[in-house]
Amino acid sequence: MEKFVEITAAGLQDTFAAADRILKEMQGCGRKYYVESYGCQMNEHDAEKIAGMLQACGYSKAETKNDANLILYNTCCIREHAEKRVFGNIGALKKRKEEDPGLIICVCGCMMQQKAVADRLFKRFPFVDIVFGTHELHRFPILLEKALSGERVISVRESDGEVVEDLPVIRNGSFSTFVTITYGCNNFCSYCIVPYVRGRERSRSPENIVNEVRELVRQGYKEITLLGQNVNSYRYDDVDFPELLRQVNEVEGDFRIRFMTSHPKDLSPRLIDAMATLDKVCNHIHLPVQSGSNAILSAMNRKYTREKYFALVDAIREKVDGVELTSDFIVGFPGETEEDFEDTLDLARRVGFSAAYVFMYSPRAGTKAAKMENQIPEEVKKERLLRLNACNAEQLQAANAGKYVGTNGTVLVEGCDTRGPSSMAYGKLTNFKMVYFPGGPELIGKLCRVNITDTQNNSLIGELAD
Ligand code: SAH
Ligand code: SF4
Ligand code: F3S
Secondary structure, eight states, rough: OOOOOOEEEGGHHHHHHHHHHHHHHHSSSEEEEEEESSSSSHHHHHHHHHHHHHHTTTTOOOOOOGGSSSSEEEEOOHHHHHHHHHHHHHHTTTHHHOOOOOOOOEEGGGGGGGGHHHHHHHHHHHTOEEEGGGGGGGHHHHHHHHHHHHOEEEEOOOOOOEEEEEOOOSSEEEEEEEHHHHHHHOOOOOOOHHHHOOOOOOOHHHOOOOOHHHHHHTTOOOEEEEEEGGGOEETTEEEEEEHHHHHHHHHSOOOEEEEEEGGGGGGHHEEEEEEEOOTOSSSSSOOOOOOSHEEEEEEEETOHHHHHHHHHHHHHHHTTTTTTTEEEEEEOTOOOOOHHHHHHHHHHHHHHSSSEEEEEEOTTTSGGGGOOOOOOOHHHHHHHHHHHHHHEEEEEEEHHHTTTTOEEEEEEEEEEEEESSEEEEEOOOOOOOOOEEEGGGGGGGGGEEEEEEEEETTTTEEEEOO
């Protein structure tokens, strides 16, 4: 596999120097930022790096958009819906900028990595100060310095295939967090924009990943999610994903390891063994199937069949104790017939996912599928979405009721719902099932042993074990 250029602190001198100059200039000004991120965890993690850079520039986090001197939208373009929301939100800032000309407005992320879209947005919204693509993230303070001196800046470039290390990060969570292991994607599923806006797949070195995990565990994090568009194609020299998991598992401390997303075509027996044997690796796998029809899977360029998928599910369930699978589906892909869709329903029923995210196919300019004939009408997409959701909900409720009551497990408490008559703590089992149980906010961030007593919709109900 090709090695990519690694940019470390030494290569980020211009970034840090710009941040230092802004910091000096701003001292005592009490400048605040507001960052809104759309899309996947990858984007959310980028937003944490943006926050890190802004703090290095002397900004602190604003409680609301109205308190902010800098507003940044980190965009997503996976589906049209995501794009429309951003255009609407930016349009709404026009008045704010008129009232407060010192306000800095920035737009970045995947949508802005599409040059034509970035140019259009830059022209249409003259009050936007900075527009930059995904490959410019680590240069943000340099762009910000220009904007602060009154320049409008647009910067979108092709990736040179870099891996950037050592950026400061302000993490949103205090007990569960992300560590990116690969950037970009080489799969070119025919419907997907990600390979175009995130560049070629490049893996971080295992040393950097393990060091980051070790530091996070030292800081008290209880759950680390290893992130990549296709984590199981991770490779750095002779370290592949199962080996990386083994190395991360050796980090000392009481924490859980999750990873996403896995691509069925790269799911090896060694990965299944790693999941089965490594004690910190959770018994959950998000394994997007997209469709249950071989004709559609082939047109999607997914490189597996429904039979291969069933075989993987069987192998995972055979080896990994108490494992749960979750998945993504696309309905209404070009040319999807009623029979194709019924194959998808059949697959969903047979597998029994513990959660499934169903999306209506959304044509993305520049992808192969967008040019295909036989695009499916919106009403048909909607109808299939509803049918697949109903099918998933039905089998899930039956499965929940049968499988869980009377069992126990460990929940990492994420939050606490105090609206009802009694305070309910909630969080997930290692297999990603959500559990609610009586408990207060003091449990947030703790690993709690819980007995499962009942089920409710997609969740489980429990009580603290002694
Ligand atoms: N790399 C991951 C996630 C990609 S994006 C993977 O391969 O699974 C998350 C989900 O969005 C995908 O799994 C897919 O179900 C959905 N998606 C991607 N492109 C889409 C499109 N053009 N229209 C509708 N859904 C899409
Ligand atoms: Fe998109 Fe496919 Fe890559 Fe996932 S694996 S990001 S769906 S191209
Ligand atoms: Fe969206 Fe980019 Fe993620 S397109 S789903 S934010 S990689």
